[in-house]
Amino acid sequence: MLDCRASSNDVLGMRSSLFRASIVAAIAAVFPAAQLIGQQVKALKFRSVVDGSGKTVAQGVVIVDGDKIVRVQGPKDALPANAQVVDLTRYTAIPGLIDLHTHMTYYWDSTSGTDPWRQPARPPEQTVRLARINALHTLETGVTSVRDLGASNYTDIALRDSINKAGWVGPRMFVAGYGLQRARPPYRPNTDTTRTARGRVFNISQIPEAVKQQVDAGVDYIKMYGSTGSGADVTGNETFTFEEMKAAVDAAHQLGKRIAIHSYGPEGGRDVVRAGANSLEHAIDLDDATLAEMARRGTLYVPTIDHNRYYSEYRVDFKYTPEQAAALDSFRLRNFETARKAFKAGVKLGMGSDAVFTMFGQNTRELGWFVKLGMTPAQALATATTYAADVLGMSKQIGQIAPGYFADIAAVEGDPLTDINVVINNVRWVMKGGAVVVDKTR
Ligand SMILES: [Zn+2]
Secondary structure, eight states: OOHHHHGGGOTTOOOHHHHHHHHHHHHHHHSOGGGGSOSSOEEEEEEEEEOSSSOEEETOEEEEETTEEEEEEOTTSOOOTTOEEEEEEEEEEEEOEEEEEEOTTOOOOTTSSSOGGGOOOOOHHHHHHHTHHHHHHHHHTTEEEEEEOOOSTTHHHHHHHHHHHHOOOOOEEEEOOSOBEEOOSSOOTTOOTTSOBTTEESSGGGHHHHHHHHHHHTOSEEEEEOBOOBTTBOOOOBOSOHHHHHHHHHHHHHTTOEEEEEESSHHHHHHHHHHTOSEEEEOOSOOHHHHHHHHHHTOEEEOOTHHHHHHHHTHHHHTOOHHHHHHHHHHHHHHHHHHHHHHHTTOOBOOOOOBOGGGTTOTTTHHHHHHHTTOOHHHHHHHTTHHHHHHTTOTTTSSSOOTTSBOOEEEESSOTTTOTHHHHHOEEEEEETTEEEEEOOO
C-alpha cells in the first residue's frame, strides 16, 4: 500500500525521537521486561516438533533457557534438573512464524463512523498505543516476527522499541520508517523540492539521502514504492525507473540495510529484480525472463495475494464500490496465477499479509493460497520461517526450533504437515523469546 494514505496521520509532525523516548521510559517504569521472562529452565513437551529445518521429532521436548532454545530432545532423554515441565502433548510445535509485510501502525477505530482511509488525524503517540492491539492479534496467529513495511512519524520504530525495551507484548518488529516514494506535482504551496523529507523524493539525486534519513532514524529495512497501487487502486504504473531503483538498492546496501520494493505491475517488477532488491512485493504478470532472473538471483517474491481478498471481503467497511471490489478480485486472480508460475519456475516465495487495520489476526491466510497454488504444507511453512528469516538476515536466530535460536514457538492442534488450515486456524499457544504470549490451551 502506498504511503500517501498513511500520511493522514502526519499532520502533527512530532519530533519522533523525543516522543519515542518518552513512551519507552513511561512504560518501562511500570512494566519491566524482565518480569515477562521466567528464570527457570523450561521443558516443553509436544506431540511432535516440526523444527523448520525439515525434521520432525515425535514426542519432542524443547528445552528453553531464558529467551533461547537449548535443544530439542526425544521423549526418553533426561530432562535438565529443576526444569519446569510444560505439558503441551496435545499440540505440535512449529517455529514462530514471520510475516514479511505488515503495516502494524495502521489502526482503525471502527466505531468512529469513518472508513479506515479517511480517519481524522491523531497524535503519533496515540497511534503507537492503539497499534498494540494489532500486535496482539498478530501474535495470536503464531506470528512472532514481522517485517513492517511503511509507517508515518516513525511510529513503527516507537512500537518496535516499546516491545523490545519496555515490555510491551508484541512480535519482533523489523521496520522501514517512511517508504521512499516519488513526489508528484502539483505540490502544495511552499514545498521545498530541493530536499527530500518523509520519504518523498523529487529527483534521483535525493534518493541516497532519503535512504540515509531512514537509516539515521533507526530503521532495520528500506522500503520503496516502485509503482502505483494501494487499497482499491490496483493500477501498477511504474513510479521509479530502473536507475532510480538501482540508486536506492545501492544506497541501502552501502549502509548495510536490505530493501523491499513494491510494484503492482510487471514493468516495475522486472526493474525491481534487475536493480537487485532483496524482495519484490505484490507484482502481477511477471514474465518468464523476470521469473528466471529471480530464481537465479534468489530474489524473494512476496505476492501478498490475500490482502486483496481482505479488501474485497471488507468492502463495506472501506466504502468500496462493487466495481472496485470486482477489480480487487480480478487483481487477486492474476496475483495468484503469477505466484503459481513463480513457484513452478523455482522462485522463492515469502509469506506477507500486507495486513492493515482489521486484517491483523488473519496474517497467515496467505499460506492457504500457497498450498492452493501447488506447495506442500511444509513448503508453505518455509515461506514464513526459513525463507523469511533469510531475507531478514536472521537465519541463525529465528525461523527454526534449534539450539541457540530465540524461543519463538507456536503450538497448533492437528498435523500442520498434512493440513495447512491447522496452522491458519488452530494456533493454541505461542511463546516469544521464552515468554508465553498466547495461551488458549484451557
Ligand atoms: Zn504494504
